[in-house]
Amino acid sequence: MNKIVKYILIALLVFAVLWAAVFFIKTNSKSAITYNTQNPFTATIEQKTVATGKVVPEDEVEIKPQISGIIEKIYLEEGVEVKAGDLIATIKIVPNEQSLNSAKGRVRNAEISLKNATIEFERNKRLFDKGVISSQDFNTLQLRFDQATQELANARADYQIIRKGSAGGSSSANTNIRATIAGTILEIPVEEGDQVVETNNFNAGTTIASIADLSKMIFEGKVDEGEVAKLKVGTPLKISLGAIEGQELDAKLKFIAPKGIEETGAVQFKIEGDVTVTDDVFIRAGYSANASIVLEKKEDILVISEALLQFDKKTNKPYVEVSVGDQKWERKDVEIGISDGINVEVISGLTESDEVKEWNKTEPIKKGDETEEGEEGAEESEA
Secondary structure (H helix, E strand, O other): OHHHHHHHHHHHHHHHHHHHHHHHHHHHOOOOOOOOEEOOEEEEEEEEEEEEEEEEEOOEEEEOOOOOEEEEEEOOOOOOEEOOOOEEEEEEOOOOHHHHHHHHHHHHHHHHHHHHHHHHHHHHHHHHHOOOOOHHHHHHHHHHHHHHHHHHHHHHHHHHHHHHOOOOOOOOOOOEEEOOOOEEEEEOOOOOOOEEOOOEOOEOOOOOEEEEOOOOEEEEEEEEHHHHOOOOOOOEEEEEEOOOOOOEEEEEEEEEOOOOEEEOOEEEEEEEEEEOOOOOOOOOOOEEEEEEEEEEEEEEEEEEEHHHOEEOOOOOOEEEEEEEEOOEEEEEEOEEEEEOOOEEEEEEOOOOOOOEEOOOOOOOOOHHHHHHHHHHHHHHHHO
């Protein structure tokens, strides 16, 4: 029995040695990886950032009433181009009963005062004509008569304004809402029958319409605090509109906010840029847009593909491997500059004649391995 166990152990040992030998031979029979190389080359690198925002009119005016009331008629629609003075809507006055009654009482008092002043004036005029009273006394009575006449006219005008919104002879009634600038009506947030409130010291008033010149547009966006220090007023922008594919507009940076706003843990700074609007593109107010901003640009500099760089594990400094023979490499430390995410500037350490190793090359999958992987995947799927 012991001899049988002994023979089994010897057989297992021999089988293990043979398996190890076969595995070693198969592993070492694989061909070594051949690395390709790239040469540094001269190019231009632009370091860019993208600011998200929207395109809005440079000047937008809100039209508000000078008197409270109800919208009686709206004559224009949103999107219509208007000139300064064009009639947009009319307001029907709903007078305050107390104010109306007070104005009516003032008219009645002015009529009584004028009637009494008229009687006194006519009686004393006859006496003046006969030389009974002096010229000074007559002039005083005439002044009272004229003042009473004017007071009645003022009272009647105030009564008309309270009742109808304007005096009878007014050339520009407060009930007529007109455009104050030329442009396009962006919005009319009220409808016929809506009650509106006048603009005064305590109330901004109801907006009846907003008007803007769509030929003068600006880009409003935000940039991160890490990039705002690189921006300068006058920097050119490229504006891409989400609603118009394949169309870029030129713009120029005109404003950088002196104070940032914290959003989701990051500080953002508002920027504005004047947009050059072409005749063949119609831009609507509020289009979402992205502004491409060149933060730094260097022309005709020595660059390499950023994928060729390696970084020291201890110092974290960049280096590359340069060919010194047939698949033989030598490490070279390099100093790098700006990058656009694809290529990176080489300040020192390389020349155009150096052949830089593509260190991160992957081995192609062989057909046999691919077939085996496919069969294994099929088996797993069936399972």
